[in-house]
Amino acid sequence: MFLSLRAETEDAVSAALSALSLPTTDLSIEEPPEGVDAILASSIAFRLASEAGNAPGEVAADLANAIDVEGYTFLASASAQGPYVNFHASEDYYEETLETARNESYGRLEPTGREIVVEHTSANPTGPVHVGRARNPIIGDSIARLLDFAGNEVDRHYYVNDAGRQMAVFTWAYETFEESELPEPAREKADYDLVRYYRKGNRFLEEGSEREIEEAETEIRSIMQGLEAGDEKAYERVGHVVDTVLEGMCESLSRLPAEFDEFVKETRFIRDGDTEELVERLKALDNAVYEEDAWQLALPEFEKNLVFLRSDGTSLYTTRDLAHHEWKFASYDHAVTVLGEDHKLQATQLAAALDALGNDIEQLDSVFYSYVNLPEGKMSTRAGTGIDLDDLLDEAVSRAREEVEDRMDDRIRDDDLTESDIERIARQVGIGAVRYDIVSKQPSKAITFEWDRALNFEAQSAPYIQYVHARTCGILEGAERSPNDVDPALLESEEERNLIEVIARFPAVIESAAEDRQPHQVATYTREFAETFNAFYRECQVLSEDEALTDARLALVAASKHTIANALSVLGIEAPESM
């Protein structure tokens, strides 16, 4: 409704300006600050003051007078307040919002017909997922959900770097060392099991004798060259390690939850000849140069050339990634990639190279986030420093469980929570809290991990939002009926009006967040929504003797439930029926 109101307002302002013979290029439509009784406002009078030869206040008054709301459904009136022109919504606006939001899928936008691939996580399968990288699956999964809800066809991809040195090292280590020389795994899980070989191998390469290291390096090199040459045996050896570790990692990621439609292996683009073909096309470019036995691409905006073929004739990660991206461009209308900020330069070089190859790089969007660090420094899979995602989630659930149990004891309520309810709530709340903590912040901000902060269950957290959902469910359940004839005009208190206004904005929030690929906008919205709902809850008793009023308020609660449930779903956070 908000989007329609905005369109009507723009239209009306435009028409009024034309009637006054004023320019209509910039309408300066904005949302007024809190406390102003209007849905939309315009500050255009400032800009037109000199042109009109009049004070802003006068211009605003003239403009408000010139606005003709005849023929609009949602725009009711315009009024000048100082230099601002405020716009008010009609009864239809409130009625339509209430009616539309009674649909369970409220907020979902019309299908765009666009197919979008969201690539996220894509961590090298070297071991258990740690918290340092946990931002990637959470942001990525939320973006995917957001774009889906905004009407796009979305596929989620995990790009598996199975062709690089790291996996060759891993494979060599896995085949070389005996289990008896390794410590006990931290968990009985494939990724925890195998990472021990990886760590052992890396230590060996740092501390071993020169001869031992040389031997190992020969083996590692032969694995890498085997992959490049298309040697089936090499694929099998590496593939076994990659698939095993990846399966373990995905089990952890699914707890967030983060699921994938496809795991795209890097080696695929070697095996199908795409990389080779791409190299030939790169060589043919005007700015391709052959220097120091290696093929490079001269990219004027960058300090250094981009090497795309090593002197030994093998391809580089970036070369394969170019082929990978051309494949994505061919299969989808748009590609979004979630990357750590350390990949920024590489990503811009990639885009420049794709551009040079004649691709439309408007198809590509990269979202960068900064790593989560520990107070004592970085987390590393290789070194084994860091907090495993599983440990964080376990701790979150166990702390949430304590909360549930505490509250059962000292709360005045006749709950009959079963053991399985407690378990469910603990899981929903605990994991939701972790997820919300991450998805509610701008990805570019640095985060230092601290247990107590990540596991805060109070206001401005997932449980705060989830609680609102549980409240709506509680009320609807208590009603024991669903209203049929609803008279929206009965919802006339300030709190009811405010709530409807916030609900009305939801689709616009989805549109804007999807456009900007910023799920945190939705998180900010859930907070505003929860505050507004709580004010309504405080002031308006829903279930009462007055049947007509009860019905109207029940409709509003149902609309609220759909709004908050869908917002949470976009964020990938569960909406508990009770808690």
Added chain:
RNA sequence: GGGCACGUAGCUCAGUCCGGAAAGAGCGUCGGACUUCUAAUCCGACGGUCGUGGGUUCAAAUCCCAUCGUGCCCGCCA
């Protein structure tokens, strides 16, 4: 050295792209509210040179320049 991000209340953050109404939340501190549809809630108080200095503008947290601090990057690694 160069490039890119970040810097808003004691702490954690919205707001910055697209300049507009007295800078918003939460945590913490202090004081209040459960015979009521769930108190993981609500109400109130206290708390701000929007890193700093210039500039543009009728108007700057927001745009421009400079500067300081922090992080990331500048491989024939991924």
